[in-house]
Structure formats: structure tokens, C-alpha cells
Amino acid sequence: MLKDAHDPTPRECGECPIRHRAVCARCDAQELEQLDQIKYYRSFEAGRTLIWAGDRMDFVGSVVSGIAMLTQTLEDGRTQMVGLLLPSDFVGRPGREKAAYNVVAVSDVVMCCFRKHPFENMMEKTPHIGQRLLEMTLDELDAAREWMLLLGRKTAREKIASFLAILGRRNAVLNMSKAAGQVVFDLPLTREAMADYLGLTLETVSRQISALKRDQVIHLEGKRHVTVPDFDRLLEEAGDDSDGGMLA
Amino acid sequence: MLKDAHDPTPRECGECPIRHRAVCARCDAQELEQLDQIKYYRSFEAGRTLIWAGDRMDFVGSVVSGIAMLTQTLEDGRTQMVGLLLPSDFVGRPGREKAAYNVVAVSDVVMCCFRKHPFENMMEKTPHIGQRLLEMTLDELDAAREWMLLLGRKTAREKIASFLAILGRRNAVLNMSKAAGQVVFDLPLTREAMADYLGLTLETVSRQISALKRDQVIHLEGKRHVTVPDFDRLLEEAGDDSDGGMLA
């Protein structure tokens, strides 16, 4: 089982798929060159824990490909996901010694890591990095607050519908289609991971997915492939306050 | 009822009580002078809504004194608090047109407001502001994630204990005593606001406070004044994973 994940695919920053969305997005050629000096790639296979809460962190970095989750755990094992990391998302906190959360690879993951101290030094001198990181952190904070509303006040059915709506909306953005009529995507998470995301048990997740299927809000092929025939219907089920997220 | 709250107490930045903790913390004398050009004070009385979600925002700012809360609401009125703003906390998001959350004064509040466009321009040229805002935003994100664990996975009793522990810890920091043996403080929120903070109903909040009182975990004088005879006992009740918050 310990076979190494392969193909770390070190690249030139210029060809990096997350070049324009990651923490380096605002950097100019010269700054990228500096980053290049302190960066290295690491790969992890699905299921592997990249970082344990409390571990010393000697790097920060960006997810280049794959999906990872941030989790927190109570003493008795109850687990709550507190972040879902997609390509270009940032991992770690400059200035912090020890990891605050577990980071677990959901799929195979490639990370672009920066040695922490050089990165911190560079942040001091290179406003572009801090500016972009601020932007990204504010976005994450907004996402976290939306998530808090879900965790604190939504029913199980609404939680599932909301999660599906998030995935559908993201997928629509990637396809540059607007999420309106039919939307199709794959669930990136197991039922258990969805439960940890939503603050439910995996049984409840399963039951509510079945209920949404029974009520024709979604169709399933296999366990993971979802078709939403009417996205507005799904949004109603999600219970959100109309609009669907203002960003401006 | 519409009497204006009084004493906006405009001040010199040099004498400002939040000078060293707010978004201006890293600014030098010359930068403070610039900020002074674009700032003004506003006061709000307890209970007043400072900002409605969706409103156009022409300012950002800092809480100078008092307490405010950020809330989100579902169509049917279910409300979740997503931020509790104490003196020095920042309100608003540079670059955003419309407010994303309701901001409600819990007590009488004084805010130091900066006109948005000049502030944004200044951020471009003055790294100190963005740097400090990044630090503060990362802190808020950590707090939000702790909060997500509470909302998603803790029992009602644990939620109450956790909230009391947060208040007790903050109080200990202010008194520069370490939160260990006996801790005393006042609840800043009504039962209803606590419920919105914790994702509970106000009846459940009341019942669980009564239960903690019955079990001698806390003592109450009046409805608001709390004595925690044994802080470690309270932390056990909060169910947290030992330590109690690493920052480094």
C-alpha cells in the first residue's frame, strides 16, 4: 500500500495551471523567479494525511491538483471538516509554527510547497504576495461564514441540497455555463466525508440523498454521478435567502 | 426611541484605545495622519442595526468600543450569528460593494469609519494596512473554523460550556491572569443572541445554563454575572481536544 504517488510534475511557474489563481497570481516574472528558488513539489495519494494538527510546519504551499480537506477532531473522535481545498487554494499560515488542522488528501494531490522562512521573508518585501493572500483569505472567511449558517441552522435535507448546489455552481463556473437548467457533476467526497462537511452522520447523508432522489430533485448514476434536472428547484430545497451569493 | 446615541468621542489616533490592535496597528505617524483625513466616528445605540446585508457600503471601519454581531438569515427568519465584533475588530471588506452580513449593535457601539475608496487607495500604497488586515483576517478565519467545529459537532451542553470558556479566556487575557482557578465575568449577550451564536434555541440555552448551574460547573448572580469556580472543569465540559488553542 505504500507505493509512492507518481508524477510530481515539477513545472515552470509560467506553465503552472494555477498560476493565475494561487497566492502567486499577482507576482511578476522577477518575483516568480524568486518563488521558484524556494519552491518544491510534493505528491500525496488519496486518503493520505498530509499534515497532522500540532505538527511543526516548515512549509506553506498551494494545492496544484486534486482535492484535500481540513479537519478538526474532538477527543472522542467526532470530526468536523473546516475547509475543502481545491487547486490554487493555500495551505498553512505564515508566521505560525504548528499546524492548526489536519490536512487529508481526498484524491491524489500535488502541492507546490514554499519553505516557510524564505516565504515569510519574501512576503515582507513583496506586497503582491500578501495582497493576493489577503484576497484569498477574505474569500475563505466568507465561505466559512456561509458554512456556519449551514451548520447552525439548516436541516439535514437543506444541508445536502446546499452542498449539491455548491458543487453545481462551481461546476457551472468551470464550464462557463450559468447554473440554471440541467446541471451534471460528480460528487468528490464519500458519504462519510460529506457527513463531516455537513455536521451529520453518514447514515443521514445517505437517507437524505435517497429522499432527494425519490423526490426527483436529483438523479443518480452509480453513487457519485449526479444530474440536477432543475437547478432552481435545488436552490429552493437549499433554503437559502434568494440571490445565491453576492460578490462585488 | 430615536434619540441619538451621544458622545461619538472623536479622538486623536494617538490617544485611541484601539490604536495598537486595530487595522492601523502597524501604521507610522505619517500614515496615521493620512488615515485621519478619511476617518470619522459614528455611534450606535444597543439593539440598532448598523448595516443591513445587501446595503451599499461606502465605508469600512473599526469597532472602537462596544460589541456588535454579524448575522445571516434564512428566508423564514432562522438566524445564525457568524461574527462577534469586539473593540479593534474590522468591519467591511475592501473592494466589496455591498454588505454581505447584517451588523447589529449588542451594546452601545462607537465605530471609526474610513471612507471606502480613499481607504482602498491607501491600501494599495501602504503595505502596513494590508499586512495588519491579513493578520486579523487569518485570526478571524481560525476563529470561524473553531466555531464550525462547535456548530457541527458539539452537544448543546458542550456548546454552552465552550462559549463560557471563550468568554472566560478572553476575560483572563484582559486581566492578564491566566484562566485556571476561579474566573468571573458577565455574559455580554442575551439568551437569544447566545442561541444565534451557538445554533440553538433560546429555550435550550436557558435549560443548559440551568443544568451547568445545577451541576456546580458555574454559579450565577442575576442572569448575567457568571462565576466559574474551576475553569479546567469547564474546559472538560466543553469537550475540546485538550490544549485550548495553539497560537504560534
Place this chain on the structure above:
DNA sequence: CGGTAAGTTGAGTAGAGTCAAATTTGGTGG
């Protein structure tokens, strides 16, 4: 001293959790 808002307590209910069993699926080795 009354009136109102805040808080407490009680009784009954419902939604999500727990424990357990059945089913499906994807991968493996023959």
C-alpha cells in the same frame, strides 16, 4: 406599581443519531 422584555420551566414531538443488517461496488487474484 404596572407593563414589557428577558428568562425559566414543563409537556409533548420530531428530526437526526445509534446500532445493526443487508446490499452494492470496485478491485484482486485465480
Place this chain on the structure above:
DNA sequence: CCACCAAATTTGACTCTACTCAACTTACCG
């Protein structure tokens, strides 16, 4: 290609925590 295994998922039966609705108490303000 097929049988088999382990993991993921679904479903059922039952329980229990927190919610709802309602009555009552307390504290505060004019």
C-alpha cells in the same frame, strides 16, 4: 472472465437530544 473480498453505501428499527408550543417568573423602566 469470473468468484470473492473489503469498503462503501443503503435501509430498517429504535432512541434520544433538542425543538416547539405554552405557561409562568423575574427584572427592569418609566
